[in-house]
Amino acid sequence: MFVVFASIPAKPNQPNEDFVAATPDAVILLDGAGTPIGSESGCVHDVAWFVRRLGTALLSSMTREDGSDLQRCLAVSIAEVRTLHADTCDLAHPGSPSATVVAVKVQGHALDYLVLADSVLVLDLSTELRVVTDDHEAQIGRQFRAKMDALQNGTPEHEKAHREYVESLRAHRNRPGGFWVASTEPEAATHALTGSVLRTQVRATALLSDGASRLVDRFRLATWEDALKTLDTAGPRELLRQVREAESSDPGGSRWPRGKAHDDASAAYCSAIGPLL
Numbered sequence: 001m002f003v004v005f006a007s008i009p010a011k012p013n014q015p016n017e018d019f020v021a022a023t024p025d026a027v028i029l030l031d032g033a034g035t036p037i038g039s040e041s042g043c044v045h046d047v048a049w050f051v052r053r054l055g056t057a058l059l060s061s062m063t064r065e066d067g068s069d070l071q072r073c074l075a076v077s078i079a080e081v082r083t084l085h086a087d088t089c090d091l092a093h094p095g096s097p098s099a100t101v102v103a104v105k106v107q108g109h110a111l112d113y114l115v116l117a118d119s120v121l122v123l124d125l126s127t128e129l130r131v132v133t134d135d136h137e138a139q140i141g142r143q144f145r146a147k148m149d150a151l152q153n154g155t156p157e158h159e160k161a162h163r164e165y166v167e168s169l170r171a172h173r174n175r176p177g178g179f180w181v182a183s184t185e186p187e188a189a190t191h192a193l194t195g196s197v198l199r200t201q202v203r204a205t206a207l208l209s210d211g212a213s214r215l216v217d218r219f220r221l222a223t224w225e226d227a228l229k230t231l232d233t234a235g236p237r238e239l240l241r242q243v244r245e246a247e248s249s250d251p252g253g254s255r256w257p258r259g260k261a262h263d264d265a266s267a268a269y270c271s272a273i274g275p276l277l
Contacts, residue, residue: 001106003027005268006236008244010034010211010260015048018209018266019055019099025106026062027268030055030099031119031209033181034264036163042093045085050097054081054182062105070103070114074182075189082184091184094170098183101192102207104270111202111273116192117181120213122206122224125197131224132193133213136179137169144168149257162259205270206231211263215243219256236267 001024009016017032032047043050057077067073082091089096100117115121115132123130148161172178180191206228216222222230222242230239247262249255 001025001027001270002272003268003270004235005029005207005266006240007266008240008264010262010264015046016264016266017047017051018211018264019051020207020266020268021055021059022268023059023063026059026104027205027207027270028055028059028062028101028103029119029207029209029266029268030058030101030182031117031211031264031266032097032099034260035095035097036166037159039095039163039167040093041095041097042090043085043096044088045097047097047099050081051099053084054078054099054101057081058101058103062103067105068107068112070105070112071189071192071194074101074103074114074116074192075186078182078184078186078189082186094173095167096184098173098181100209101182104205104207106199106273107196109199110196111199111205112194112196114192114194116188117179118210120206120208120210120217122208122228123197123202124204124206124228125201126203127201129224129228130197132195133217134179134193137181140172140179141165141169145257145259148259149253153251153253153258153261158253165259199273202273203271204228204232205273207266207268207270209264209266211265212236212240212243212267214256214258214263215239215246218258219246221246231267231269232271236269239267240265
């Protein structure tokens with residue numbers, strides 16, 4: 001499997017809260033959920049710390065001989081990271097660091113996948129274009145975002161409204177009837193979307209954080225087919241450049257209301273998956 005990827009932080013000289021990594025037969029992408037200024041998390045570590053450790057643990061688990069069950073790999077990894085800060089942090093706090101997860105792994109004649117939360121997996125198959133994501137957070141968030149969306153990005157009023165929006169969502173995070181992300185509870189892994197496709201059907205695969213997928217699913221400036229073509233011909237950096245160009249054309253969020261004017265953005269593009277090596 002040939003993989004190329006790119007990742008850029010929301011703002012220059014700031015930590016990137018995304019994590020992308022690959023082996024010859026596996027790729028993962030994690031998108032950390034940032035904590036708004038003035039909001040508590042109950043954790044002495046930042047989101048970047050959590051995402052790096054969870055990503056490292058997950059890729060290690062996936063590449064071991066017993067790594068065939070991706071949900072189990074994720075659950076074990078969440079539990080492993082939990083032990084790293086159980087003695088220093090309030091892991092019951094609703095604002096504990098969290099992340100979305102997308103993972104794919106070659107397993108013999110198949111490509112298995114897992115998607116937890118609202119990052120996006122795009123599978124370019126010989127029979128269809130399959131887009132896998134969980135939009136429960138967005139569905140729940142609609143009832144809380146009207147005030148935030150009515151305000152201009154970059155203003156103190158919008159910053160306050162964004163913080164209130166995030167804190168309102170916490171009551172629904174990792175709860176039945178809510179939405180699930182990777183945080184402190186291994187049970188979240190059982191709520192991930194999973195599937196398997198024959199390797200011979202896979203032409204290419206894209207893993208996108210929501211900061212990268214917004215070119216298609218929020219801004220509507222491209223189709224998934226357009227995004228795959230850009231990734232194939234110009235690479236992930238060009239896709240992220242187009243995202244930043246769109247964001248910069250609407251800094252106040254009047255055309256595309258959003259919590260963050262610029263978001264961490266990551267994209268991984270996998271090709272040459274088909275026949276067995």
